[in-house]
Amino acid sequence: MIKVLYLEIGIGYTTPQFVKHPFQRxxxxxxxxxxxxxxxxxxxxxxxxxxxxxxLN
Incomplete structure (x- = not known):
């Protein structure tokens, strides 16, 4: 079984379509x-x- 970690560091909500939303999807x-x-x-x-x-904050 392959496990995947999507790690998002310091991504705000200015342009969520580039990192935040794809990682969540x-x-x-x-x-x-x-x-x-x-x-x-x-x-x-x-x-x-x-x-x-x-x-983490």
Whole structure:
């Protein structure tokens, strides 16, 4: 089984279509994926991936 980590560091909401949304979409589609975000602000995480999301601030 291949595991995938989508690591987002310091991506705000100015241009979420380039990193944030694609990472969240790929995490949702791959049940072996984990989404980790490192931001000062806690942006909304879709319900569909909250169990596989780690937020560090």
């Amino acid at each position: 790929m995490t949702r589609k791959n049940e072996n994926a984990l989404y980790m975000t490192m931001n000062k602000k806690a942006y909304r995480i879709p319900n569909s991936i909250q169990e596989r999301t780690i937020h």
